[in-house]
Amino acid sequence: MTQDPLVVFTPSGKRGRVPAGTPVLAAARQLGVDLDSVCGGRGICSKCQVAPAFGDFAKHGIHSEPGALSEWNKVEARYHEKRGLAEGRRLGCQAQIMGDVVIDVPAGSQVHRQVVRKDATARAIAMDPATRLHFVEVGAPDMHEPTGDLERLERALKAQWGIAGIRAALPLLAQLQPALRKGDWRVTVALHRRAADAVPELVAIWPGLHEDGIFGLAIDLGSTTIAAHLTDLDTGAVVASAGIMNPQIRFGEDLMSRVSYAMMTPGGALEMTRSVREALSTLISEIAHEAKIDPALILEATFVCNPVMHHLLLGIDPVELGQAPFALATSSALDLGADELGLTSLPACAQVYLLPCIAGHVGADAAAVALSEQPGQSEDLVLVVDVGTNAEILLGDRERVLACSSPTGPAFEGAQISSGQRAAPGAIEAVRIDPGTKEPRLRVIGCPLWSDEPGFAEATAASGITGICGSGIIEAVAEMRIAGLLDAGGLIGSAEQTGSARSIPEGRTHAYVLHDGRADGGPLVTVTQGDIRAIQLAKSALYAGARLLMDTRGVDRVDRVVLAGAFGAHISPLHAMVLGMIPDVPLDKVSSAGNAAGTGARIALCSLAARRQIERDVHAITKVETAIEPRFQEHFVAANAIPHASDPFPELSRHVTLPDTRFNAHAEGGGRRRRRRG
């Protein structure tokens, strides 16, 4: 008796014997190998491409001859003629296994392919999308056996895909009959599952084989900015990114001003809900237009945001978040229809997923950072700070993860800064000040040169030097401190005290001139005493939040720090530490994670398994409420000094010695003002 052929699939290593003549796709399904197919084995979608390997494979104990796969049949030949198959590739649904063979499933043919993040800390995401395409041939109606078209589609999905039962909302029901007839009873359906075992929802239908892909949006809805990443739901690739200012800013710069607006203004919450939903619709239209993608192909969106943004997006009055005990209306992850959120530029049946919130002040954005940075998987104790108008702070390792949110205000984003501006061409993004001459060197966005390098003036002529962005102000303040222009209390010295003519009087305080463009009709860009106070408030809140977590954990140092946030990648670790934004650690233990919250949104967009993971993980996170913790105020006040009134910074002092200047014996710290959260 001849044995059935042995087939070994790589890279999975799964192996088994199948009867001669079994198509590769069927063998893969039988052996549990992840091999994609949209057309269900009709040889038209080419998603099941495989690369057979021939020769001796000692590792697998196989000798494979070219005849181990059947000759090209008509379907495969026609596909190759029309679309072209790469050298060495076969259609898994057509090629039959005739003898022992090793078959490689290339990444592009795997449903659960790995997507490697481009960020510094590369982490693979296994694709496990909630929305998938299925090509299906539906039976034509028969008057003598009357059934609805939907019921015949269901029958076909059951027979051809093993999918038992779907739901279809009215907008899809209205599209069903024309699509079936236009496609001559062959259609591609997009089915969305809210969970692996949930009844799939029909979210799109196209006549024939749909080949233009389907897309999703990962949206980071911040208090100040809204960022969206348009993502291919098949490959996980980001095809376009775009940002827009949150128009709610006109109702209040920080979160608590918006909560106050909702409390004080009848209909105020609704007004803010409408404004953010409109902005989202605009952003979605723009990003689709930019990527040249039909918005009708955007079938999903995931959202991360802080609790106030979360409630305002959902149309829930955030009043309870403005007062203890800061009760959320709901903390669970939410599955919604795009229509429920009034996202008019998405198809009505597009599905929306909101990550879970952790607590009244620790939102889905913090959950997203946890999903992206996985502090709970860290061997050493890691502090993750996601810097924004509100900072999300996580501290943890395999043993335990703690989280809090801290009201930094928008200063780190360049707002509430006298010469502040968004990170755009012309904005000062890096600053170095010579401690001897007290003269600054600058770099502006859009030009790689420093201002003392030849060609700088020409290169920046078009953009000009227009202001300071978030990372620029951090560097400027830190450099002023290093150069002795600013004392530990945060006071800018006068020209006499500092010996620099760039210290100019401004009312009863002083400002430091970074750039004077007035001769050319440009602005005078200075760092004022008010700017210093705003930065002090922000950095004190950040540091105090971190320290509160450390207290709760019972430690007074961390092993490493991850800086995340929209400009996390641009903050110099040295300067952050000079300012005292973060606790003292070796400088090489400070890394950047880019927009971790946005990455968390992307991960959730690409993977149902990741959604379930973060829904579990948030329950294990210890929430620390900064607003009611007396120690937070103490830490906040102590952190007002630059870098700190009492905590030592031994690692920092290996790299820089801060002058012990003191411009005013009675210098008043900025931290004693009563602050509102934000």
Add this chain to the structure above:
Amino acid sequence: MTQDPLVVFTPSGKRGRVPAGTPVLAAARQLGVDLDSVCGGRGICSKCQVAPAFGDFAKHGIHSEPGALSEWNKVEARYHEKRGLAEGRRLGCQAQIMGDVVIDVPAGSQVHRQVVRKDATARAIAMDPATRLHFVEVGAPDMHEPTGDLERLERALKAQWGIAGIRAALPLLAQLQPALRKGDWRVTVALHRRAADAVPELVAIWPGLHEDGIFGLAIDLGSTTIAAHLTDLDTGAVVASAGIMNPQIRFGEDLMSRVSYAMMTPGGALEMTRSVREALSTLISEIAHEAKIDPALILEATFVCNPVMHHLLLGIDPVELGQAPFALATSSALDLGADELGLTSLPACAQVYLLPCIAGHVGADAAAVALSEQPGQSEDLVLVVDVGTNAEILLGDRERVLACSSPTGPAFEGAQISSGQRAAPGAIEAVRIDPGTKEPRLRVIGCPLWSDEPGFAEATAASGITGICGSGIIEAVAEMRIAGLLDAGGLIGSAEQTGSARSIPEGRTHAYVLHDGRADGGPLVTVTQGDIRAIQLAKSALYAGARLLMDTRGVDRVDRVVLAGAFGAHISPLHAMVLGMIPDVPLDKVSSAGNAAGTGARIALCSLAARRQIERDVHAITKVETAIEPRFQEHFVAANAIPHASDPFPELSRHVTLPDTRFNAHAEGGGRRRRRRG
């Protein structure tokens, strides 16, 4: 050892021993006795009222003494003081069983109480509503154990009601926090289950105990009229009924004209969808206003309608229903949100159930008639005809049920009739013509007197005699046939041929004057030759449909006939048979079921079990498509004569002898015109 007390519940007869001190409500739950409670045993809702019985109960083998129940406790006493408990009643949640006792659960305390229909054919509906109230005490938020309010509500429902998990749409999430706080963490929630084992949906929330009831609408959406019954979801009682014309009439009187309008007019289907949804919203507002019920308390609606109305209500282009093979977009029952249907006068979270369709021309209205009249439970062979613009016809017994739909047109509803009008005061609803004098007697809606009785003129002075309604035209035509004013071919004789001056010329044909009010400024109400033709078309379609079902079943007679439809109750069986609307059966075997489709909608509104039953039953019904069946045309032509060209009517001839007049040897039957469906 003393035995635990024995408790016997009536009327269920369920019995068992429970430890002394067990509250009656707890004992009922333990023994599976249907005893209602909204407040969950807190002694505030009084839904669990019981009537203990004392004495000797030989039947149950029990002797029960007054001390068998505990004395009134404070809660019960306070309830009695504030609200009053009827003599002999106790609160089941407070009264404890102390000795052997017989406890009667009055109908009002049963969840699954029987609601007896008022119609002639009394049939009990067991209440099994999809939406129920639950009073619940929710834990207050705790900053140190942060959870959302929804999650705490879920926890409370689990602990207090054993309900594991609910869903809450955004409009309810937005109401949750204010309701919890206003009710001091006690709220009443309305939970809707689409199926007995489905996750309940939160559809309403009120602070504290909600005592104003909840309501549902049973809606019969007809081509010509829309009828709604506002129903108490607790008792099943109809608290108000109202009707409105279907405004789609302006797009076409019958179904096929509306399908044509959708085909010929871009946006036409959408326009009709909008118009019917607006009318429904108006109707709902009106009925709520009439019943003095806050529309926010209307949490459910069930719809029955024919397939074209079904698709237009759902926003689905009905074009496929205008051509073979008459494919429905979906035939299954549908669960929807009121917001999906744009029913703006209902709360956004109100739930809508559409009964299943049977086939492309046999809709949810036919399913509703089947649910109401249960032909499949009949011992003898019953023909059910639901008369409307489209007639739904069912034939069956325990062995098999067949169904078809027949395009009668709106003549039976008084439309397309020269003097036709809606059934309203002033409309002629009954007619008798003296075969000797050929003079008519009339009865009009709003007056119980016949026109030859004293006082008729005075009694009708206010309304006048304004036209003929559906039942009036049927009687008029039948009486004209009996009196020899109309021949078997449907031709009205001239004054010379009939010997009656009431036969007046009208063009080349004749009309019969029923009432001449012109002297008093009123109308001339006649039955014209055109009216006769319209009635002939309608009745031929009805009879042909019934015959087609009889052919398919292989019978040439039925045992009984049920006349249903908006005016089914008003049709005289004799006159219906003279016209040949229905097959010949003994007159006492013709009964009326009132608005059977509307009753089916009410049954589905009150009972989840009934929804599941009709969803199963429709699959067992044999659908017969009249539009493609050549025999339908043959039957239609033969049925054009009054009562019929060839079928004998022996039962009819026992009651009346029809004159064998023949006014024109070349009389042309009306049935040969090519007809459109509708």
